[in-house]
Amino acid sequence: MEDPIFLFYYKCILCILLCSLVNAFTLKDEQNLHTTLLSGYNSNLHPGMNRSVPLNVSISFHLSYLKEFQEYSGKFSVNGFFIMNWLDDRLKWDPNSYDELLDTRFPQDILWIPNLVNSNPFEKIFGLGSKLISVEVSSSGNCKWIPYQSFNVICDVDVTKYPFDTQQCAINFFLWGYKDKEVDIQFTSSIVGFNHYKHHGIWDVFKSETQKRLSPDGYSEIIIKLWLKRRNAYYISNLIIPMFSISLLMGFAFLLPLVSGERVGFITTVSLSYIVFLTIVLGKLPESSEPSSAIICYILMIFVMNGSISTALVIVGLRMHEAPRDKPVPNLLKKIVSFNYRSSKIEISSEVAPSNTKTNGFTEAVEENISWADIAKLFDKLCLIFSTIECVLLIIVYFCLVL
CATH class of the missing domain: 1.20.58 (Methane Monooxygenase Hydroxylase; Chain G, domain 1)
Structure with a gap:
């Protein structure tokens, strides 16, 4: 008769080995997938087979650090990252054809990405991301892009109540080249994410807001607002x-x-x-x-x-x-001093009037001695x-x- 404990451990090990074989794709499988997906891919065209329907892009912003806020120059610097998700039908594949390869990553400069450009920079205009950041793509064509960046923007400073002041600063982005009827960006949350935020020594971020605004020309403007309160101890x-x-x-x-x-x-x-x-x-x-x-x-x-x-x-x-x-x-000054003497009994440096002089009368002799x-x-x-x-x-x- 077989040992039941031995059978239990045997089944556990067998399950682990089977699970590990599920995603047993190789480097060659991923290379073949990249070659197939990028063949004929044009990163200058936004995804979406039906051009009459806008491409939906969900977006959220997460704050990591508040670097600095210079009141005299209006420079506002923060570190943070966006999380963007959209569907690109051109990047779909069948996992069964690639040994159950479910997701892969591409450098951001070879795929289409939402072209968000900062519209209130402190020094020069810049876009999101860099060559170091990749786009995560799943077999269903879902793309996930997380560009982490340092943002240096202009902030209008109100120092009326300094050092008990509060400031409102905004980071603005335009979706460059695409109108709202082509690419529809929507925030997944009306506030900024603070799960990765590290507190600043001078400023407290006590309120945040994210919103989308359409320009008169139909272009989308992404606005991230932060309210700061100075630590005044x-x-x-x-x-x-x-x-x-x-x-x-x-x-x-x-x-x-x-x-x-x-x-x-x-x-x-x-x-x-x-x-x-x-x-x-x-x-x-x-x-x-x-x-x-x-x-x-x-x-x-x-x-x-x-x-x-x-x-x-x-x-x-x-x-x-x-x-x-x-x-x-002057007589006016004498009267003022005499009135003060009667009301407060202040000593004067002169010889005081005789003891029988009444205070309310304050004789002319005393006034003359002032x-x-x-x-x-x-x-x-x-x-x-x-x-x-x-x-x-x-x-x-x-x-x-x-x-």
């Missing part, structure tokens, strides 16, 4: 926080003691730091002002102008502090308050506009 920590932190220091120049003699130097240093920030930002942004310049540039320009105004105010305050005691003080030093103290206080309020308001307005 780096910019927040290295640009936004330092910029607004320095802006808060602007008003503190009016708190520096006069004896230090550093007021003008301090405010000038702060103003120059804004010019440095503005230079850095402008070096990364395009010169075009359409659709709008970056909001951060306007904020920096306001800070630069504030630095100039604050420098002038510091000089004016110093002049008040150093004014001669015998120089008369000097330019008292005016300068109030002037410094007001400059500090206005500078701080303005800085806080600019911060609030900026984030309301960009977020």
